[in-house]
Amino acid sequence: MFSKKMVMIIGVIVLIAVNIILLxxxxxxxxxxxxxxxxxxxxxxxxQKASTSSIRFVRDIWRHYFFLVNAAKxxxxxxxxxxxxxxxxxxxxxxxxxxxxxxxxLNFEKTITDRVLSAEVIGKDPSPWFKTxxxxxGKNDGIETGMAVVVPKGIAGQVTDVSANYSKVLLIIDHxxxxxxxxxxxxxxxxxxxxxxxxCLFKYVLRKHDIEIGDIVISxxxxxxxxKGLAVGYVSAVFKPKSGIFQEVTVTPYVDFEKLEEVLIVLxxxxxxxxxxx
Amino acid sequence: MTYCxxxxxxxxxxxxxxxxxxxxxxxxxxxxxxxxxxIYLSIFRSARESMVxxxxxxxxxxxxxxxxxxxxxxxYVWLFISARWAITFLHVGDSLLxxxxxxAGVLMENxxxxxxxxxxxxxxxxxxxxxxxxxxxVLWALFTGPFFLMFFxxxxxxWDQWFMKIFVKKN
Numbered sequence: 001m002f003s004k005k006m007v008m009i010i011g012v013i014v015l016i017a018v019n020i021i022l023l024x025x026x027x028x029x030x031x032x033x034x035x036x037x038x039x040x041x042x043x044x045x046x047x048q049k050a051s052t053s054s055i056r057f058v059r060d061i062w063r064h065y066f067f068l069v070n071a072a073k074x075x076x077x078x079x080x081x082x083x084x085x086x087x088x089x090x091x092x093x094x095x096x097x098x099x100x101x102x103x104x105x106l107n108f109e110k111t112i113t114d115r116v117l118s119a120e121v122i123g124k125d126p127s128p129w130f131k132t133x134x135x136x137x138g139k140n141d142g143i144e145t146g147m148a149v150v151v152p153k154g155i156a157g158q159v160t161d162v163s164a165n166y167s168k169v170l171l172i173i174d175h176x177x178x179x180x181x182x183x184x185x186x187x188x189x190x191x192x193x194x195x196x197x198x199x200c201l202f203k204y205v206l207r208k209h210d211i212e213i214g215d216i217v218i219s220x221x222x223x224x225x226x227x228k229g230l231a232v233g234y235v236s237a238v239f240k241p242k243s244g245i246f247q248e249v250t251v252t253p254y255v256d257f258e259k260l261e262e263v264l265i266v267l268x269x270x271x272x273x274x275x276x277x278x
Numbered sequence: 279m280t281y282c283x284x285x286x287x288x289x290x291x292x293x294x295x296x297x298x299x300x301x302x303x304x305x306x307x308x309x310x311x312x313x314x315x316x317i318y319l320s321i322f323r324s325a326r327e328s329m330v331x332x333x334x335x336x337x338x339x340x341x342x343x344x345x346x347x348x349x350x351x352x353x354y355v356w357l358f359i360s361a362r363w364a365i366t367f368l369h370v371g372d373s374l375l376x377x378x379x380x381x382a383g384v385l386m387e388n389x390x391x392x393x394x395x396x397x398x399x400x401x402x403x404x405x406x407x408x409x410x411x412x413x414x415x416v417l418w419a420l421f422t423g424p425f426f427l428m429f430f431x432x433x434x435x436x437w438d439q440w441f442m443k444i445f446v447k448k449n
Contacts, residue, residue, distance in 0.1 A: 019352055019355075019356075023346065023349075023352060023394060023397075023398075026348045031406045040337060040341040041341055043338075044292060044293070044338060044342060045290075047292075047293045048293055048296055048297050051293045051294075055301065055440065122297070123297050123342065124296050124297070124300040125343050125390065126310060126312075126343055127310065127343050127345060128306075128411055129391055129392075129395060130308055130344035130345045132343065132344030134296070164428055168344070175395075219424060258300070266387035272299060
């Protein structure tokens with residue numbers, strides 16, 4: 001009844017339809033870390049960890065023993081001190097602004113708890129279209145999906161998948177990432193979304209706000225994931241279209257995601273306890 | 279035993295792609311290393327032998343990637359089917375055609391990625407950046423793809439010879 005060619009065409013169409021339906025059904029991130037997913041991660045991650053460790057070991061030998069031993073070490077110390085000072089500076093600035101506005105109304109609480117866990121980046125996303133990294137800590141270390149991932153310079157991302165010993169982190173430069181943020185000076189609120197070429201977009205910022213290039217953008221804490229006051233980046237471009245209610249703001253993250261090696265996972269973001277009304 | 283070699287090669291490619299290459303600025307926008315391997319399987323190996331590897335490593339890549347689940351699996355299966363279909367009327371084993379076959383494979387994979395991502399992502403991606411990434415990947419594929427295919431073919435032949443030697447000795 002049907003020619004062979006016809007059957008082939010119908011077969012391909014059916015296959016495409018089935019493929020799209022399956023993709024829609026399985027396009028939920030949590031599905032990926034059911035048992036087969038965990039087995040897959042456990043199979044690949046140790047090799048990634050071994051490879052990363054080897055690369056870093058060789059690189060460190062080169063840097064610290066063959067190539068200007070003292071200078072490299074001194075440089076490391078200065079870099080650490082600089083990072084610390086940078087972090088302190090941002091936090092102090094935020095603290096000062098908060099104090100002046102809310103001194104009589106609120107008691108300022110420390111925005112980040114001390115319960116953080118350090119982890120090492122052992123692998124990066126195989127595709128240039130997505131920005132995730134694999135870290136060497138998982139459920140056994142107390143990590144859960146949704147936890148914030150930070151570095152001394154600012155916000156890095158959020159844990160999206162957890163297996164026993166490894167976790168996947170969605171970086172803030174990924175297209176699917178979203179962080180509730182504030183411009184530090186103007187207090188303009190918006191959402192930080194991943195852009196292209198390692199940049200972020202500060203979306204839904206109203207036109208009325210006076211955002212300037214160089215303004216610092218911090219986390220607002222309103223998303224319930226990232227503690228308030230952590231640096232995200234600085235404004236690198238502002239475009240106010242003639243129509244529309246929002247302006248287009250580009251933010252350059254402080255974190256250098258190309259060189260991301262160690263991260264901190266915030267284990268217990270402090271939640272405000274509201275007393276029930278008497 | 280052939281599966282062991284396939285699994286070993288794929289694991290090596292994944293580890294290199296996710297741990298070594300991101301640290302080398304030159305390879306920042308290199309194409310997916312499993313693409314030439316899938317093309318190699320579809321051109322030079324049997325469908326029964328290849329499909330298992332295509333499914334397993336499509337699944338593995340989906341697990342370690344941040345894209346929608348099933349993205350790599352879909353891309354690899356269609357890449358495999360297309361390459362199998364291409365060899366019915368093109369003599370793609372010819373070394374002159376190999377660069378174009380790999381480049382077409384990379385192009386197809388990227389189009390599938392963008393198409394599927396567009397279906398599931400709410401905000402559109404920047405067009406210029408996409409074009410430049412795809413262009414760089416296709417260029418890389420044109421110049422390096424055939425070497426990968428030749429390397430896979432060579433290692434497979436060596437493996438078969440070595441395996442045969444052991445097998446003959448034992449008997």
